[in-house]
Amino acid sequence: xxxxxxxxxxxAAARVLVAEGAAVSVSDDDPAxxxxxxxxxxxxxxxxxxxxxxxxxxxxxxxxxxxHRLVADAAARGVEVIxxxxxxxxxxxxxxxPPAWLVVTGxxxxxxxxEMLAAILREAGLDSVACGNIGFPVVSAVADGHRVLAVELSxxxxxxxxxxxxxAGVVLNVAEDHLDWHGGMDxxxxxxxxxxxGDVAVAGVxxxxxxxxxxAAPAARRVGVTLARPGPDxxxxxxxxxxxxxFGGGVLLPYAAxxxxxxxxxxxxxxxxxxxxxxxxxxxxxxxxxxxxxxGPHRSVPVGDxxxxxxxxxxxxxxxxxxxxxxxxxxARTPGARAVWVVGGLLKGVSADAIGALAATHVDRxxxxxxxxxxxxxxxxxxxxxxxxxxxxxVVTGDDDRMQSDPMPDAVRLAxxxxxxxxxxxxxxxxxxxxxxxxxxxxxxxxxxxxxxLAVTAGGAR
Numbered sequence: 373x374x375x376x377x378x379x380x381x382x383x384a385a386a387r388v389l390v391a392e393g394a395a396v397s398v399s400d401d402d403p404a405x406x407x408x409x410x411x412x413x414x415x416x417x418x419x420x421x422x423x424x425x426x427x428x429x430x431x432x433x434x435x436x437x438x439x440h441r442l443v444a445d446a447a448a449r450g451v452e453v454i455x456x457x458x459x460x461x462x463x464x465x466x467x468x469x470p471p472a473w474l475v476v477t478g479x480x481x482x483x484x485x486x487e488m489l490a491a492i493l494r495e496a497g498l499d500s501v502a503c504g505n506i507g508f509p510v511v512s513a514v515a516d517g518h519r520v521l522a523v524e525l526s527x528x529x530x531x532x533x534x535x536x537x538x539x540a541g542v543v544l545n546v547a548e549d550h551l552d553w554h555g556g557m558d559x560x561x562x563x564x565x566x567x568x569x570g571d572v573a574v575a576g577v578x579x580x581x582x583x584x585x586x587x588a589a590p591a592a593r594r595v596g597v598t599l600a601r602p603g604p605d606x607x608x609x610x611x612x613x614x615x616x617x618x619f620g621g622g623v624l625l626p627y628a629a630x631x632x633x634x635x636x637x638x639x640x641x642x643x644x645x646x647x648x649x650x651x652x653x654x655x656x657x658x659x660x661x662x663x664x665x666x667x668g669p670h671r672s673v674p675v676g677d678x679x680x681x682x683x684x685x686x687x688x689x690x691x692x693x694x695x696x697x698x699x700x701x702x703x704a705r706t707p708g709a710r711a712v713w714v715v716g717g718l719l720k721g722v723s724a725d726a727i728g729a730l731a732a733t734h735v736d737r738x739x740x741x742x743x744x745x746x747x748x749x750x751x752x753x754x755x756x757x758x759x760x761x762x763x764x765x766x767v768v769t770g771d772d773d774r775m776q777s778d779p780m781p782d783a784v785r786l787a788x789x790x791x792x793x794x795x796x797x798x799x800x801x802x803x804x805x806x807x808x809x810x811x812x813x814x815x816x817x818x819x820x821x822x823x824x825x826l827a828v829t830a831g832g833a834r
Contacts, residue, residue: 373397374416374424376442377433378405381456384509385431386413388463391515397424399442423451431459434505434528455532457525460510462535471514473537474647475523477530477567478544478582480694481640482506484632484667485544486524488644493520495661496653505529520651527563534566540650541567542574542597542643546581547693561585572650576639577606595619595650597642599635607642607649614642614662621645621655629663632672633705636697641665670816672701676823678830680793682706683784683823687816689800690717692726698800699734710737710795712787714819716745716767717803727802728754731762738762740790744779746807763790779808780815780822788826 375386378400389396390412398409399416406415416424421441423430430446430453437443446453454462464470474493476486486502493500500520503513513521525533543564546557565585568575573591575582577598586594595605595618602608602617607624609615614624630641645658667673670687677683686698695715702711711734715727724747731738731754740763743751748766755764765786769779787797799819809815 373429373431374399374427375413375431376400376436378402378409379433380507381509381511382431382433383410384512385456385459386410388459388511388515389413389431392463397427421445423449427451429454431456432532434526434532438531453532454534455529457504457510457523457529458533458535460514461533463511464514471518472520472539472651473523473541473570474521474651475525475536475538475541475567475570476544476643476647477525477527477542477564478576479547479691480689480697481544481636481643482524482526483688484637484671485542485640485643486522487668488641488662488665489647490522491665492644492648492653492658492661493522493651496648496657498653522647525567527560530566531563536566536569538567538570540572540574540647541570542576542647543567543582543585544576544639544643545579545693546585547579547691557581565589572647574643574646574650576643578639593650595646597639597646599638607646609638609642614638614645616645616649616655618646619649621649621658623659624655625659625662631665632667632701634697634701634703636700637667670813672698672705675820676827678788678823678827681788681791681795681797682709683797683819684799685816685819686798686800687805687812687819689802690804690812691720691722692730692802695727695800695802696730696733698798699730699737702796702798703737706796710739710792712740712742712790712795712797713738714742714744714783714787714797714799715802716743716748716751717801717805717815718745718807719747719750720804722803724750724754725758727751728758730802731755732758735759735762739792739795740764740787742767742783742787742790744783744808745801745803747803765790777808778818778822780818781825784819784822784826 375398387410396413397416490502501518502522505524505526568589572593573589574595575586577583577596598608672686675685689695689698744767767779767782769782805812805815
C-alpha cells in the first residue's frame with residue numbers, strides 16, 4: 373500500500389496500516405517529511421506523482437486533486453485511491469463492531485459544531501472524541517477504539533471517502549469555497565452532499581443550497597435546522613429558546629446562552645443538537661453541554677484591548693461566508709460597534725467580488741479595511757468598486773518570504789490607525805493562509821502577537 377502524503381493524517385494512516393500487518397510505503401513532495409516514518413513503513417524515493425509497482429491501494433492526502441498526476445497514474449494502473457477517513461471507515465467495518473459516525477460538514481461552522489457535538493457526547497458519558505478535519509485523524513480514533521465519533525469532514529475528505537455512511541450527518545451551509553479544487557459549485561456541493569447518505573440527514577435549511585441537498589438526500593430521515601420557528605421535522609428558535617420538534621425534545625436551552633453568540637453560533641448549536649438527538653442523547657444533557665461550551669481558538673476570540681479598541685481573532689474565517697458570520701458576530705456582541713476588517717490571503721478560486729459585496733453588506737459598520745496577502749490586487753479593486761467610501765489600507769509586507777516576513781505587525785498598526793475607541797479590529801481574512809503562514813492557526817497567533825506588541829508600545833507611549 374502507498375500512503376501519498378506524510379502529513380498528520382498520512383502518518384496516522386501509515387501507523388495503523390503497519391499495525392494491521394500491511395506492507396506500507398510513504399511518499400511526499402517534500403523528502404524531509406519522510407525522515408521520521410512509523411517503524412515498519414518505508415520511504416518511497418523519487419517524485420511523489422507515480423504509483424510504485426506492486427501497489428494495490430493508495431491512501432492520499434485530502435488536498436490532492438482528482439487531476440493530480442499520481443491519481444491519474446493510479447487510474448491507469450487500476451489502483452484504487454482513497455482518503456484517510458475512508459480507510460478508517462473500512463477498518464472499523466472489518467472489526468465487526470464499528471463505531472458510530474456523526475459527521476459534520478459545511479463551508480462555515482464545521483469546527484465549532486463538531487466541538488459542540490463532542491462536548492454533548494462527553495456530557496452524556498459516551499466514549500467519544502472529536503476527529504477528522506479538526507486535527508485528530510479519524511483512523512487514529514478508530515484504532516483507539518472510541519465508540520462514538522464526532523467527525524468533521526472537509527469537501528476534500530468527503531470526495532475521497534465513497535463508502536462512509538454516517539449514523540447521522542449534517543451540511544451546515546454551502547457557499548463559494550475551494551472552487552479551484554472541485555471545478556465549480558456543482559462539484560463542491562456534490563462533495564458536501566456525501567455527508568447526507570446515512571440513516572439521518574440534517575441540514576441548515578436557512579441556506580438554500582444546503583436545503584436543496586437535504587431535499588435530495590437518500591437518508592431515511594431528513595431533519596432541518598433553522599433560526600425560525602421550527603416545523604415538525606426541524607430544530608429551531610421559538611420564544612427565545614432553542615427547540616427540538618423533530619425528535620420531541622422540546623426546549624433545549626435559551627438563545628442567549630449560546631456561545632459564540634449570534635445567528636451562526638445558534639445554527640451550529642442546533643446542528644450539534646440535532647446530531648446528538650439522532651443518536652438518542654437526552655435534551656437536558658444537550659442543554660447543559662451547550663450552556664457550558666466555549667469555542668476553540670481563532671474563532672471570534674478577543675485577543676486584546678488597546679486604547680479602547682478591541683482586537684478579535686477569527687483567522688478560521690477562510691472564506692467570505694465565514695467572514696460574513698464573523699462580522700455579524702461583532703454586532704451581536706457589541707451592538708452599534710464599528711469594525712476595522714483585516715482581510716486577504718489566497719482566494720482559492722473564489723471571486724474577489726464576493727469580498728467586495730460582503731463589504732457593501734456591512735458598509736454601515738465598517739470603519740475601514742486592511743488588506744493583506746497574495747491576492748490583494750483583486751480584493752483592493754473589488755473594494756474600490758463596491759465600497760469606495762470605506763477607507764482601505766494595503767500591507768505589502770510578507771511578499772518576499774512568507775515564513776520570514778510577517779505582515780501582521782503592519783496590519784495591526786494600520787488597523788489601529790483606522791479605529792476609534794469603542795471600535796473592533798477584526799481578523800476575518802475570507803481567504804486561505806498558506807501564502808504567508810503555515811495555516812490559519814499560525815496566522816491567528818501572529819495577529820495576537822502583533823496586538824500584544826502594539827499594547828506594549830502604546831503603554832510605553834503613555
